[in-house]
Amino acid sequence: MNLPNFNTAVNNSPFYQIMIIKTPLSEYLNNNFLIMKAMILQSVTSMEANSKPLSLTSLPVPEPAENEVLIRVSACGVCHTDLDEIEGRTPPPRFPVIPGHQVIGKVDSSGKNVKDLRSGDRVGVAWIFSACGKCKYCLEGRENLCRDFMATGRDADGGYAEYMTIPADFTYRIPDVYTDSQAAPLLCAGAVGYRSVKLAGIRDGQTIGLTGFGAAGHLVLKIIKYKYPASAIFVFARSSEEREFAIQLGAAWAGDTTDRVPELLDSIIDTTPVWKPVVAALENLRPGGRLVINAIRKEDADKDYLLNIDYSRHLWMEKEIRSVANVTRGDVREFLSIASEVPILPEVQEFRLEEANHALKELKDRKIRGAKVLLIR
Ligand SMILES: [Zn+2]
Ligand SMILES: [Zn+2]
Secondary structure: OOOOOOOHHHHHOHHHHHHHHHOOHHHHHHHOOOEEEEEEEOOOOOOOOOOOOEEEEEEEOOOOOOOEEEEEEEEEEEOHHHHHHHOOOOOOOOOOEOOOOOEEEEEEEEOOOOOOOOOOOEEEEOOEEEOOOOOHHHHOOOHHHOOOOEEEOOOEOOOOEOEEEEEHHHEEEOOOOOOHHHHHHHHOHHHHHHHHHHHHOOOOOOOEEEEOOOHHHHHHHHHHHHHOOOOOEEEEOOOHHHHHHHHHOOOOEEEOOOOOOOOOEEEEEEOOOOOHHHHHHHHOEEEEEEEEEOOOOOOOOOHHHHHHOOHHHHHOOOOEEEEOOOOOHHHHHHHHHHHHHOOOOOOEEEEEHHHHHHHHHHHHOOOOOOEEEEEOO
16 A cells, blocks of 8 residues: 655645544554545746656545545646646645646546536546636626636646546536547647637638647647638747648648738737737737737746837737636537537647656647646556
8 A cells, every 4th residue: 555755745735634633644554545646736936946846745535525526537638827836827825736627537436415427427627626606707607707716736636646526517528539638638728729719709711810839729720620611720830840730730821920921810819828929919910800818827038028019010900909717617518519529639748647747847848749648547
């Protein structure tokens, strides 16, 4: 049997403290507590100073509350937002925390109020861990804007572990066409990408640009091709490899971030973590066009670039900028249904749970071709 690592970080975990108070070690050994492997974040840190921000540890398997399910995790996507949590742009409210918000697994057990899910059902978990269900936003179906929005892997433990718990109403059935690792990136890059396409508000035949062509970008391209088959897609990407990939996937044009398009575009979706593409995209928008920024946080490294904004060139003529915040359960469900009809099969690069730091470092260094996924078992 594995024993937990008795290190300081784990001792600080509220869960672990409860275990210590209620369960002396002898009793713990006698009772054969279930133990799981998890990659935990112990504090905010910079990836430049610390290329291994997560540590592998052993923790007790959590127990589902009355309305929750315990999921045995099989795959978890690695997302740029995980870096935002680690580096403090959207910091977790408590430590240690288990990151990961694109989770695929099987229901292991359920709380007594869970009626619709059985042990063995395959489910997914997305960025939305829970919302209050009572506020104006929740009642309007805009639970992504709820003040009590909780994010998986930030405000509650996520899927960089063998098990996790979540309210049953915040899980999704996964279409059979997908393997676990193919399905994982659909739950964030795909679902948030789908929301950004909705917010772009184009009609079929209107032109649309994508700036940035990582995991989110290539899924967004596939969504656009399905929803708006007559719309030409223009891709802006820094590396020639990404530009070639975009053309292979059906983009009408691909250029560098600051290249000018042959014709001004009706809408552009930005999936980058930085500012230069935002300024460049505004210049490529037609009058009345809309830029949708699909990022939970932007990095500060090139923030000075915003000083290049010239009101008449970049903003005047009723150009709009709109951000995308989180996702609703409706976005995730609609997207999974569309994705399986197309079908959208994400390109994935698989890692073991223990290699999470390596996957995150590659993401930080923009070594991206498709979506990175941790295989848990
Ligand atoms: Zn994400
Ligand atoms: Zn609410």
